[in-house]
Amino acid sequence: xxxxxxxxxxxxxxxxxxxxxxxxxxxxxxxxxxxxxxxxxxxxxxxxxxxxxxxxxxxxxxxxxxxxxxxxxxxxxxxxxxxxxxxxxxxxxxxxxxxxxxxxxxxxxxxxxxxxxxxxxxxxxxxxxxxxxxxxxxxxxxxxxxxxxxxxxxxxxxxxxxxxxxxxxxxxxxxxxxxxxxxxxxxxxxxxxxxxxxxxxxxxxxxxxxxxxxxxxxxxxxxxx
Numbered sequence: 001x002x003x004x005x006x007x008x009x010x011x012x013x014x015x016x017x018x019x020x021x022x023x024x025x026x027x028x029x030x031x032x033x034x035x036x037x038x039x040x041x042x043x044x045x046x047x048x049x050x051x052x053x054x055x056x057x058x059x060x061x062x063x064x065x066x067x068x069x070x071x072x073x074x075x076x077x078x079x080x081x082x083x084x085x086x087x088x089x090x091x092x093x094x095x096x097x098x099x100x101x102x103x104x105x106x107x108x109x110x111x112x113x114x115x116x117x118x119x120x121x122x123x124x125x126x127x128x129x130x131x132x133x134x135x136x137x138x139x140x141x142x143x144x145x146x147x148x149x150x151x152x153x154x155x156x157x158x159x160x161x162x163x164x165x166x167x168x169x170x171x172x173x174x175x176x177x178x179x180x181x182x183x184x185x186x187x188x189x190x191x192x193x194x195x196x197x198x199x200x201x202x203x204x205x206x207x208x209x210x211x212x213x214x215x216x217x218x219x220x221x222x223x224x225x
Contacts, residue, residue, distance in 0.1 A: 007032040010059040012039040016163035017070040018058035026200035028084040099156045109134035143187030162195045
């Protein structure tokens with residue numbers, strides 16, 4: 001693709017789904033423009049026009065054409081800019097299928113349960129059991145002689161999972177998230193640290209203090225914090 005392609009991302013800074021796309025663009029060295037949405041209550045006309053089905057970010061606009069849903073966008077980026085390193089998905093069909101399997105697992109088992117957990121009040125919170133189970137499974141998939149889920153290089157599954165870790169700090173204060181700790185998941189925390197040391201990740205992931213203040217201003221933190 002030409003270097004002067006127009007690439008725009010409709011974004012909300014707190015969205016872990018949008019962070020996936022931004023990290024991929026940064027990893028590939030693709031020039032892009034961010035258009036920040038005022039979510040959740042003031043969605044722009046542009047967002048509603050370009051994603052009329054889900055009405056959510058992220059939306060990637062490439063030369064005027066919208067691509068929606070983060071996993072779809074990641075594959076689009078990898079295919080269109082396949083001449084740029086790194087490749088998010090492996091070239092080998094079997095390994096590519098495995099990466100897609102784990103990406104689907106992360107979305108359904110970890111993200112879906114995390115969102116249920118974050119939105120539920122009380123001690124018996126929806127999604128907690130599923131979230132713990134999902135994290136335990138992913139704990140076994142990284143570590144040892146592998147720096148990232150795909151091996152020595154950051155890839156599809158890493159880009160998909162790492163944005164969620166920026167939320168865990170805040171939810172220690174909001175939702176008793178003590179069960180997600182370095183002691184419980186040493187491999188995952190070591191992996192997340194390695195990911196966030198990359199410039200492409202650190203510049204995209206919201207700073208913990210900013211996320212904390214966002215929830216604090218909206219009275220979403222526990223009263224005794």
